[in-house]
Structure formats: structure tokens, C-alpha cells
Amino acid sequence: MSKTQPADVKPLMAIGICTRDRHELLHRCLISLKNTTLPKRYRTELIIVENAETLSIESIIEELDLTMPVHLAAEPKIGYSSVRNRVLDMADEMGADILLGVDDDEEVCENWVIAYEAASELLPDCDVMMGPTNLRYANGDEPSSIVQSAGHWIERTQPLKRAFGQRPYVPATMNYALRKAVFSKQSGLGLRFDERFNKIGSEDTAFFFILENLYGGKLGWVPEARAFEDRLGKRDTLKFISERNARNQAAYFSIVLAHQKTQKTLPVALSEIRQTTLKHAFYAFYHFIAAALYALDQPQRAKKLFGTSVCHFKCLGAVTAAFKWRQL
Template sequence: MSAPRQDRRLKITIATLTRRRPEMLARLIGSLGGIDLPANADVRCLVVENDKEPLSRARVAEMSPLSNGLTAHYVQEDNLGIAFARNRAARDAIAAASDILVFVDDDEVVTPEWLVKLVAGYRSGGARLLGGPVLVAPPREELSGLQRVIHQGLAEHFRAKQLAGSGSRTIGDSAGTIIATSNWLAETGIFTDANIWFDESLGSAGGEDMKFYREVIAAGIPTGWVADALVYEEQPPARLTLGYQFRNARDKSVTNLWDKVERGGKSRWRLLPKIVLRSLKVVLLAIAIPFTKGKTLLPMVMLAGSVAGQAGLFFGYRSRQYTNVTGR
């Protein structure tokens, strides 16, 4: 019988996927070199490059070992699609006999205590899949007036999203909050024993982590939330446009709805009253823009995008959200 998780020595793989963002990847790896390492654990880093060419292999090799002694391993997954790359990371972690797979994104940086807190959350409860908050990183360059409005709006949106339901989310219960792979810890046994993997049929649509979470819940696997394990996501100028925010909200909305429809849990026709009501709210938010000094601008655009995603369901629209890379 294996030792309880509180006492067991854990093997941990921290994985990130990357595609044509060498500067952001370097900043993430640098931040991983500054993390505190949890006691009674063996930790390794893994970069999965989702591209036809091994463009980041030399960069990863020259940055390893990291400042704290971690080794950064590199693999290339040339089947394009986030789920292919995530499953490649899972297979690599399993082959390395890792008990735990952790995901963080290549456009993020982690706080020094992030991993210690995430692993402490895992050890202290019974959850087999856990997540933590993602907040907006400070801008790295001078922003225009509109970009500052969007950046500030995103910072407030991310923070409100993380605080929503904070009273009900615990280390032993994620309380229905979808655990995104931007700050994610799971037992590798979910793959090997429960046979739950990321859905590769989604291609470049995104939403693979949302579907994974729902399958975990359906299998009765306990999930949890570690509120103080923080990571920060960069917002490059390409994302600080109203067009990008509209498309991002649209594609996330339609991907979520397709998943519900295809699982038989939602009729698209029931959306019509909601589309009408939310469209009216878009108008109200637009009217309020001059009276709120622009604070309702971003919520208006994001809600309009979400409504467009709902309407797109009726026309067979499918997201290709991750075809284009933003950031450097």
C-alpha cells in the first residue's frame, strides 16, 4: 500500500506548451527558475513545442539548468492543436513516472511560492485535480489610451472572476469553477486509470481544458481550488484591441455551447430569449460608456462577443481561436 499523499515523495512535471512566442517563453522559464521547491518532491520542467519546426529547442537548452537547479526538458509535437500538445505532455510525464502533472501557459509568469502552495493544497485534501487564480500582469511597454482602458478592464475582469464564488471554492471542492490549464495540477492517474484525456478533435478551437474538467466531474473525481497559488498572464498589445476581445469572447462562448449541445445537455433554441436579453444589455452598456468614463466599454465588447458566439451556434460557426498566435 502506497504512503498517504501527505507523506509520499512526489514526482512532479511542470509542463508548458509553446508556439512562436520565444520572448514570453523565456520569461516563463526564468520565473520557474525563481520558484521555491516543495519539500519531499522531485520536480522537472517540460516544454512542449506545438509546431512543425523545433524553433525553441536551442533556447530551452541554453536556459537549462534553471537558477534553482531545475532541468528544462524539451519535446516537439508536430500535430498542431492544443489537445495534441497537452496529451504529449501527459504521456511524457507518465513515461517519467511523475505522480503529478502541472500546467502553466507560456504567456504567464509564476510567483516564487506558486508551486509550494499548489502542492500543499494537493497534499492537504483529497482532490485529484486542482486549479488556482490567474491575474493580469502589469504591462511591459507604454500603452495608448485605449490600450490602458482595455488592460485595466481585463485586470478588473480577471480579479472579479477569481473572487467570484471564493467563499465556496476550497482545496477540497472547486465548486463548479472550470479548472483551466493556465494554472492546473492533476494526478497522472486521471489519464492512466480513469482514461480521461484532452479531446484532440477540438483542433485549434480551444476549450480542451473545459471539456476535460467536465469529464473529470462526470467521473466523480474530486476537484479543488488553491486560492493563494497565483500566476500572472501577460497581455501583449495584439490582445489590447476591441476586435481581439470581441473575437476571444465569441470563440469561448461558442466552444462552450457546442460542448453542451453535443453532450445533449442544451437545446440551441432555448438560447433565443437569452440572446435577446443579453443584446439589450449590450445596448445599455454602450449607452453607459460616457457616464462611466469608459469603464463599461470592455464589458460591452466582451458581452457582444459572447452574444455573437451564441448566435453563431445557429449558423454552425466553430472557433479556430488558437490558429493565430498573439505575443512574441
């Protein structure tokens, strides 16, 4: 498809979704997209890439009868980066000016698209815009309505609040919008996800780390562009959360090591890793001691303090994993 459009054709805002073996969740995600208000200044088209040898989601698309054109593709190389890069390639080939993205296990609010449409005008200097992903727990989806279960070992949280236009606290691809200046290979940086992170994840952390530190890219927060994700079952357990935190920390350390030139020197990169590791050690022991002190009088509080301690202890092994992953 040509990347140049006639003057009377609206610019393209593409919406990209990556999916693999999660048909029910994808169905829910697409229903939420079907119910969103579409922008006036852009035409919208949907890109869905299934990380598989062949497509198995055509029936879902046909059943929903979506209100926007849909482009399907199968990406046979299994991995987070490979499937995300296929979405970027397709958006680039289609001549998209903006690419919106959301994970297949999320649902978006009714004004999700138009919130990004407005932000694209109000935040002209932002190369990337991101919105919050509110977590829906078994007993409520907002902080004021969350009822902590008696056996819960870790504090249930929501995304940290940020003002419109502020840098996102943790840049990620759960809920985002990229300008073509980031992903276009003809008129932009042509930035792609590092395939060394295909199996370990945190490819989005590496992507935004490079964009900010190597190219001076700017990121802005759009609080009205809300998405929702269920935090149920094993995803709401201490084991899952602590292991994920440790994996993310190790991935970040490996990013710092792999791109040490953006940190000026290797000693500077190692210093950052050392300081972060020491912080984890301090908070691990701090929360462990606090848990012991509250164990008799406030057992539920002690449980959550102990869970926080476990998360920090798990992160202490991130250095070893980071040096191992660096060899990938």
C-alpha cells in the same frame, strides 16, 4: 522508464509546458520557474513539448541552466489537444504522481510549486487543482491599481476570487495540477484531450467537462498558486475579447452536444443551449440600452456598457458555430 520507483525515491511532480513560436515568452516563463521554491516531498522534473516538426528551443534551455531535469520533445501534429496530450503521455511514461501545468505566455509566483504541494495534501479528494492567473494590464496588475484608459471599451477584470478548495469558476489549463488518477493509463482514467478541438481551442473546457460529468471528478481552487499573464496590445481590445468569448461559448455548446449523454438527453442539452442563448440576448439588449442612457452624462461608463453589449451580441452566433463544429 519504469513506473515503479524504489522505496527511498521521492514521488515525482512533473511540470508541463506546451509552446509554439513564442521563444521570448517561453524564456520569461522558464525564468519564473527557475526562481520558484521546489517541494520537499517530491522530486521535480520539467517537460516541454514544442508543437513543431523539430525542436528549436534547445538554446533557451541551455542558457537558463535550470535547476531541475528537463525533458524536451517535438509534437509534429499541430493543435492544442495534440501537444497537450504529448505532455500527458510523457508525464505518464515518467511515472509522475502529479502534473503541474502553466501556459508558455505566463509567469508563476515564487511559491507556485509548493502551493500545489501543500494543496495536494489538504485537498485529497480533488483530482484537479487550479490557481488564479492574474492579468497584468498596461496601467497595473491588480484591480485597485488599474487605470482605465479613456478609449477603453470593456471593463478590465481579474479572476473571480474563490475560497481554497472551492470549484474553480472556469476550469482551464492556464494554471493547474492533475493527479495521476486523471492522466495515467495504467493506474487511472488515462484521460486525454479531444483532438477535434485541435484548431478551435477550448479543448481544456471539454477535458474538464468530461472529467466532472462523466467520471465524477472533483476540482479545487488553490488561490496561493498564482500565475501572471500580460493583457497588452490586441489582447486588451474589444475585438479580441468579444471574438474569444464567442469562440469559447460556441466551443462549450459543441461540447454539450458532443457529450449529450452526460446531460441525460438531447432535449436537456438543447434546453441548456437555448437558455444560455436567451441570457446573452437579454444582456446584449440590456447593456446596449444602458449605454444609450449614459451616453451623454457618463460617456466612459457608456463605452464599457456598449462593449459588454457587443460581447453578448457576438455570443448569439455561437449556436450556429457549435452545430458546425459538431460535424468535425
